[in-house]
Amino acid sequence: MWRRTLAVLPGIGVSLLPKLICPMCWPAYAGLISALGLGFLISTKYLLPLTAVFLAITLTALGFRASHRRGYGPLSLGVIAAGVILIGKFTFDAAQAAYAGVALLITASVWNSWPQRTIIARICTTCVPAGAGSNETNTEGEQRHET
Numbered sequence: 001m002w003r004r005t006l007a008v009l010p011g012i013g014v015s016l017l018p019k020l021i022c023p024m025c026w027p028a029y030a031g032l033i034s035a036l037g038l039g040f041l042i043s044t045k046y047l048l049p050l051t052a053v054f055l056a057i058t059l060t061a062l063g064f065r066a067s068h069r070r071g072y073g074p075l076s077l078g079v080i081a082a083g084v085i086l087i088g089k090f091t092f093d094a095a096q097a098a099y100a101g102v103a104l105l106i107t108a109s110v111w112n113s114w115p116q117r118t119i120i121a122r123i124c125t126t127c128v129p130a131g132a133g134s135n136e137t138n139t140e141g142e143q144r145h146e147t
Contacts, residue, residue, distance in 0.1 A: 059082060
């Protein structure tokens, strides 16, 4: 369960990076990226593709076996969040829109990793014969549903 949640973190982290407009952030980014040996990424032209790639990885994690977990709702919310992040950050240069997209992406991740509640039907096997119909009622008033 936690591995699925951790797979979303790179997309969230990269989407929070500013577009290198703030001059006070340049030394911090230069030091961090140079320490990792990725100095060429300091250019703004690489930030859009890098963000898109990490968001695609995030959406892949949300969509992986979605039909067996929470369905395609978290993936749909993740696609909307990725669109809000990309458009808000790179088209309109609106930090509020990018942060709203990140909040939506975190919501989709939590929704996707939230454990499902299992439904246990209480059936008394001594009260209901083995060959009973699909909607028989036992002596305690509980229904038996065969699947």
